Amino acid sequence: MTEIKDMQKYIYGPVPSRRLGFSLGVDLVPYKTCSFDCIYCQLGVTTNQTIERKEYVKRDNILPQVKEAISLNQKIDYITLSGSGEPALNSAIGEIILGIKKLTKIPLAVLTNGSLLYDRTVRKELLPADLVIPSLDAADLETFNLVNRPHASLNFDEIILGLKDFRHEFKGKIWLEIMLIKGINASSQEIEHFKSIISEIGFDKVQLNTVIRPPTEKSISPLTPIELEKIKNAFGENCEIIPEFKKKLQKAYPIAMENRIIELVKRRPVTLSDISDSLGIHRNEVIKYLEILKKESKIKTYNYGGRRYYEYK
Ligand code: SF4
Secondary structure, three states: OHHHHHHHHHEEEEEEEOOOEEEEEEEOOOOOEEOOOOOOOOOOOOOEEOOOOEOOOOHHHHHHHHHHHHHOOOOOOEEEEEOOOOHHHEOOHHHHHHHHHHHOOOOEEEEEOOOOOOOHHHHHHHOOOOEEEEEOOOOOHHHHHHHHOOOOOOOHHHHHHHHHHHHHHOOOEEEEEEEEOOOOOOOHHHHHHHHHHHHHHOOOEEEEEEOOOOOOOOOOOOOOHHHHHHHHHHHOOOEEEOOOOOHHHHHOOOHHHHHHHHHHHHHOOEOHHHHHHHHOOOHHHHHHHHHHHHHOOOEEEEEEOOEEEEEEO
């Protein structure tokens, strides 16, 4: 019983990811421990903004859980280090990557906000990963401060330099993710700035996202599909819009959990935390279910008293 409880603490899924197929999520930091406080963050406001690296979650707690999840013979396309904040803040990330690589041949991806790549040690620790997906939501300092609300000691130019150095050192794939927000970082001037950074660094893919999940700041809005398409074309051939869930992925989705969430929202409006606490599943896993239920028009959302609620439609 204890093992199952622990499993829910650091491992979630496999969840269907729009980019990675079935992804087994590994959460390396406590809830909202992050160097940024992005206005679009789906997890809410950053409660522990820091650049201090430490072993927030112990390697020795993570690896047995990953081992057990793999042994269940579930379909897993990627093991993904991400979670409730910035995974590279965990100073054991290098050992965790190596430990997972010893356990399995399943490809390993790291989702990072890229803010710590200026640090040579962090870059070295990420080298054994197969895929690194850093985000970059601003092409200049002013927009960086506006969108990412970074920790005071972070420096935008150093972050760009860190990405550049990492590109030279890392032999795996790097997919850059850009979160585009209407009226904030998607003007034609901004896109030109992004283009020059991207062409200088050279990523394997550039993936465009927009605010489709409920963001921290309710006033921000997504780009339209036409606007996204225009920017995609401007970025050139290795750029894509992060695709919708594929049909077959949705079909294979665990319906039982989807039904349990529906039963919950039918009874009363609930928050993300309510669902996560009631069902004992990780917030990030709940987010994936909610995204699909919203797409299927089974639930709707509204804000009340500064909190976001989900209710049955
Ligand atoms: S970097 Fe990620 S976890 Fe951190 S605030 Fe931004 S979106 Fe949220």
